Amino acid sequence: MTSGFLSALGGRIAERWLAALALPGLLFLSAVTTAMVLGHEHWSDLERLRTWLDTLAGSPASRSAGTVVLVAAGVLAGAAVAGAAAQSLGTGLELLWCAEPHGPVLRYLADRRSRRWRAADATFRAALVAGGRARIEGADDADRLADIAERRYADRDRIGAVPPRHPFGMGDRLAAPGQRLWRAHRLDLAAAWPHLWLLASDGTRAELQAARLRLTASARLCAWGAGYLVLALWWWPAALAGVVAVASGVRRGRAAAEAFAELTEALADLHVRDVATALGIEHEGVDDRVLGERLTQLLRKEKRAA
The missing domain is CATH 1.10.287 (Helix Hairpins)
Structure with missing residues (x-):
């Protein structure tokens, strides 16, 4: 049973790695190769690219199994490195989208x-x-x-x-639920969030996690787009892919931030009294603003004590 679970987990990890890093990395390496072979001068010369591939396939080294394995391993390693770089750049971009004006x-x-x-x-x-x-x-x-x-x-x-x-609209959108809950109910969302998360249903958590992953994927798509824009210095058609990827990533990022913010605010509206019940705070007949102030005082004290 344990081996079956580990095999399934390994399969999921491999599948996610292949979809998120390896396949986009292989596509980017293909674009890099095309850019190096064609350049600006022969940007649409497919015959030149085919001739280069035929020459490469006809070389004596291509008939060696060891060489083929090493080249395949190198290509996969290059794709993984490119994917890891895009993932790191996407993480930085995601932090920039949500940055405070410092x-x-x-x-x-x-x-x-x-x-x-x-x-x-x-x-x-x-x-x-x-x-x-x-x-x-x-x-x-x-x-x-x-x-x-x-x-x-x-x-x-x-x-x-x-x-x-x-500085960016996504930062305002993600911060809006906390601001609105504070103005309407005097509830500190940052302090209440761990308790709200623990009381949320599995379906609600899945929706929030999906929206969060879509935001991360959008930032990573923008990172890939930036890579293609840099590649356009050697092969200008790459700029088309870069512009489309960046524009699509920003658009998807805004939609993901909007969905995540709406779900966050809805979760707080639906479960704030459940948090009060779990913490033993009387809330029958209590105004939402008064209840929010009580929860905020209690949770902030718990955080300071911790």
């Missing part, structure tokens, strides 16, 4: 997003007032002004649902 560059980016949001908010409020006035007065263009106000709201919401505090 340092002059990140502070500048956060201030820039804040200025853009305030300008968009002022434009939205002006459009909202104009639409409301037109509707009260019964003007013919009231519906048109209402549509303009909706578009201005969407413009502001694309920058951020709340006033930005982070």
